[in-house]
Amino acid sequence: xxxxLSFDTLSLHAGQTLDSEFGSRAQPIHQTTSYVFTDTDxxxxxxNLERGGHVYNRISNPTVGxxxxxxxxxxxxxxSVCVSSGMSAVFCALTALVSQGDHVVASANMYxxxxxxxxxxxxxxxxxxxxxxxxDIKQIESAIQENTKIIFGELIGNPGLSVMDIEAVSxxxxxxxxxxxxxxxxxxxxxxxxFEYGANIIVHSLTKWMGGHGTxxxxxxxxxxxxxxGKDDKFPTLTEAYAPFTGINFWExxxxxxxxxxxxxxxxxxxxPSMSPMNAxxxxxxxxxxxxxxxxxxxxxRELLKYLSSHDQVSWxxxxxxxxxxxxxxxxxYMPKGAGSIITFGVKGGREAGKAFIENVKLASHLANxxxxxxxxxxxxxxxxxxxxxxxxxxxxxxxxxxxISVGIENVADIQDDFNKGFRAAKKYS
Amino acid sequence: xxxELNQKEVFASTGGKxxxxxxxxVLFIHGxxxxxxxxxxxxxxxxxxxxxxxxxxxxxxxxxEGPSLESIEEMADWVNEVTTEIGAKDISVVxxxxxxxxxxxxxxxxxxxxxxxxxxxxxxxxxxxxxxxDSAKNEPKTALNKMISWGFGEAGxxxxxxxxxxxxxxxxxxxxxxxxxxxxxxxLACNNYKAGKDAAGKIKASCQLILAGQDxxxxxxxxxxxxxxxxxxxxxxxxxxxxxxxxxxxxxxxRDLLKTFIFSKNPTGK
Numbered sequence: 001x002x003x004x005l006s007f008d009t010l011s012l013h014a015g016q017t018l019d020s021e022f023g024s025r026a027q028p029i030h031q032t033t034s035y036v037f038t039d040t041d042x043x044x045x046x047x048n049l050e051r052g053g054h055v056y057n058r059i060s061n062p063t064v065g066x067x068x069x070x071x072x073x074x075x076x077x078x079x080s081v082c083v084s085s086g087m088s089a090v091f092c093a094l095t096a097l098v099s100q101g102d103h104v105v106a107s108a109n110m111y112x113x114x115x116x117x118x119x120x121x122x123x124x125x126x127x128x129x130x131x132x133x134x135x136d137i138k139q140i141e142s143a144i145q146e147n148t149k150i151i152f153g154e155l156i157g158n159p160g161l162s163v164m165d166i167e168a169v170s171x172x173x174x175x176x177x178x179x180x181x182x183x184x185x186x187x188x189x190x191x192x193x194x195f196e197y198g199a200n201i202i203v204h205s206l207t208k209w210m211g212g213h214g215t216x217x218x219x220x221x222x223x224x225x226x227x228x229x230g231k232d233d234k235f236p237t238l239t240e241a242y243a244p245f246t247g248i249n250f251w252e253x254x255x256x257x258x259x260x261x262x263x264x265x266x267x268x269x270x271x272x273p274s275m276s277p278m279n280a281x282x283x284x285x286x287x288x289x290x291x292x293x294x295x296x297x298x299x300x301x302r303e304l305l306k307y308l309s310s311h312d313q314v315s316w317x318x319x320x321x322x323x324x325x326x327x328x329x330x331x332x333x334y335m336p337k338g339a340g341s342i343i344t345f346g347v348k349g350g351r352e353a354g355k356a357f358i359e360n361v362k363l364a365s366h367l368a369n370x371x372x373x374x375x376x377x378x379x380x381x382x383x384x385x386x387x388x389x390x391x392x393x394x395x396x397x398x399x400x401x402x403x404x405i406s407v408g409i410e411n412v413a414d415i416q417d418d419f420n421k422g423f424r425a426a427k428k429y430s
Numbered sequence: 431x432x433x434e435l436n437q438k439e440v441f442a443s444t445g446g447k448x449x450x451x452x453x454x455x456v457l458f459i460h461g462x463x464x465x466x467x468x469x470x471x472x473x474x475x476x477x478x479x480x481x482x483x484x485x486x487x488x489x490x491x492x493x494x495e496g497p498s499l500e501s502i503e504e505m506a507d508w509v510n511e512v513t514t515e516i517g518a519k520d521i522s523v524v525x526x527x528x529x530x531x532x533x534x535x536x537x538x539x540x541x542x543x544x545x546x547x548x549x550x551x552x553x554x555x556x557x558x559x560x561x562x563x564d565s566a567k568n569e570p571k572t573a574l575n576k577m578i579s580w581g582f583g584e585a586g587x588x589x590x591x592x593x594x595x596x597x598x599x600x601x602x603x604x605x606x607x608x609x610x611x612x613x614x615x616x617x618l619a620c621n622n623y624k625a626g627k628d629a630a631g632k633i634k635a636s637c638q639l640i641l642a643g644q645d646x647x648x649x650x651x652x653x654x655x656x657x658x659x660x661x662x663x664x665x666x667x668x669x670x671x672x673x674x675x676x677x678x679x680x681x682x683x684x685r686d687l688l689k690t691f692i693f694s695k696n697p698t699g700k
Contacts, residue, residue, distance in 0.1 A: 003575045003576065003578075003579035004575075004579060004587065004599075005587055005588070010589070013588055014588060014589040015588070015589050015590065016588070016590070017585070017588075017590045045475060048474065048478055049474060050471075050474040050475040050478065051471060051475065051592065051681065051682060051685065052471065052591065052592030052593030052594065052596070052681065052682075053592060054594065060594035060595070061594075062594075064594070065594035065595060068594060068595035069589045069590070069591065069594075069595060069596070069597060070589065072589065072595065072596070072597040072600065073589040073597060073600075076600060077597065077600060078596070078597055078600045078601040078604055079593075079595050079596045079597060079601070080595045081595050082595070225600060225601055225604040226604060230493075246446060246478075247446065248446055249446070252443050252466075253443060253445075253446060253467070253470055253473070253474065254467065254470055255465070255466075255467030255470070255492075255601070255604075255605060256467065256600075256601045256604040256605060257593075257596050257601055260595060260596070264594070264595070
């Protein structure tokens with residue numbers, strides 16, 4: 001008998017307490033703004049963080065709480081906080097630690113929104129970042145400054161698809177007493193549980209594979225509970241008295257969930273990026289089938305890699321599971337089930353051929369999302385990464401001819417038939 | 431707060447209010463391999479209702495300097511030294527599991543300042559099975575898995591909980607995993623402790639026993655034997671839906687029971 005429930009079982013059950021009044025099997029949607037206090041003593045206890053429970057939806061909600069506990073369970077984290085989007089998750093996680101004058105070491109090969117936040121928005125508040133090649137451990141270490149508070153990267157870079165050696169980076173982090181934050185959107189905990197390799201914080205856009213159906217925007221910050229915030233005086237937001245909550249010391253009182261508690265007490269209250277209960281419900285529905293969907297995403301991806309690699313109109317194909325990929329060894333180490341379901345490739349004929357391909361596929365949807373159950377397609381240089389400069393495009397591994405596919409779970413033969421239509425239209429440019 | 435005792439630093443969290451020797455004290459004592467954070471859902475409540483609170487890290491655990499103590503009797507003496515050092519008076523002691531054994535011994539040895547004793551999820555002896563003891567010594571990860579797996583009831587294993595987003599099971603795992611050497615020494619001390627029945631009978635202070643209906647760590651026969659050994663005035667409550675980690679798994683029921691008992695036996699404002 002196993003000591004703990006398995007990943008698949010937790011995907012269906014974790015966090016949910018059965019409704020004792022009506023016996024609802026599905027998690028009810030608590031569509032309410034606020035919660036009636038049983039008495040004044042209970043009310044004051046809730047406000048003073050003396051007991052768990054809900055006060056107001058901006059801070060927490062029972063349906064959202066189930067999602068939070070489910071994601072914490074799947075990642076092996078001590079606590080999590082759900083927010084309105086993946087970008088909210090990144091913002092809340094970073095600002096729980098960094099203040100004016102602080103510094104972040106960040107991967108240059110990340111989602112354009114992450115890059116923009118660090119390059120354009122946070123510097124306006126006196127927070128700076130150094131962007132590094134996530135595959136270059138020496139470069140990462142040499143970018144650390146006296147005022148660095150965190151190292152941040154994606155396990156699978158978007159859209160360059162390089163794999164970060166998080167175990168090696170976590171050793172650098174330990175040496176310099178810095179937390180490692182990983183955006184795990186592309187891998188999901190089904191493919192890799194990054195805390196097991198030394199990550200301390202994980203953020204997700206739940207909108208993508210976790211939810212998996214393209215219905216709801218949402219994000220989450222997961223606290224690994226595995227970082228000693230009190231080892232030195234580098235993290236005052238967690239180890240010094242926080243005046244708005246009667247001088248609470250998060251590290252002293254909440255230990256392994258100190259970081260998540262700070263986010264709920266500060267960011268959710270003062271900034272308010274709350275997730276709607278309806279979105280939490282839909283995301284929970286998606287997570288119930290995460291294992292099943294990911295297996296199909298991966299098997300379809302492998303079939304399409306074979307198809308694209310042998311196609312005479314394809315100039316190159318990029319996926320970490322390909323033997324010739326620079327990150328193939330790391331992909332096998334961290335994601336033995338498969339390194340995600342994003343493929344990038346170049347169509348012979350450059351930008352015009354790419355445009356013709358995208359405009360003539362029908363099953364694959366041309367849109368700015370990834371991780372849907374349906375196959376999605378986009379040209380990153382003119383869309384998701386269009387607002388970053390040429391140097392940053394190169395650093396992110398993006399070329400003018402790059403097409404990004406988020407492989408769905410349709411019958412793979414139908415996806416190939418659809419792509420054949422695109423290639424026929426692109427042929428005149430090749 | 432840090433307290434210097436015999437040239438060593440002792441850590442205790444105080445529930446968000448500074449320790450004040452003029453107030454009655456609620457003293458929380460954790461179980462094997464755990465630390466002060468175990469009491470997070472209880473300490474703050476009392477600290478903001480007129481009590482001083484100390485959730486001590488036993489020697490060698492998390493923030494308190496080692497080495498660990500080897501017997502329950504030594505632990506009780508050490509706790510008494512800590513409370514004497516800081517001038518604590520009118521003490522309500524609350525112990526969980528191993529902390530109960532320490533509390534029983536403390537209350538029987540040093541009755542003068544102990545006003546009430548709350549014992550959660552324990553017997554008067556807690557013999558540890560040889561597999562767990564051997565694992566704790568030789569394969570700490572195995573022992574940790576078993577302690578957490580057996581320690582939590584159904585709600586813990588399903589990641590339910592009253593604090594939105596918190597996983598008490600993984601939180602407990604992280605805390606206990608941070609004290610691997612201490613876990614073995616603690617379990618050995620529990621296993622070797624044989625004086626609990628006599629000590630329980632000698633307690634002069636008011637006693638409260640809170641038991642868990644799904645406790646896999648302490649058999650019901652053993653915890654009911656403690657109920658028999660305590661003075662007849664003891665109060666007994668069984669929370670049927672909770673596992674051994676009761677203060678985490680059923681925090682609201684546990685706090686309500688502690689509140690009613692401690693407010694009555696050791697009131698503030700005397």
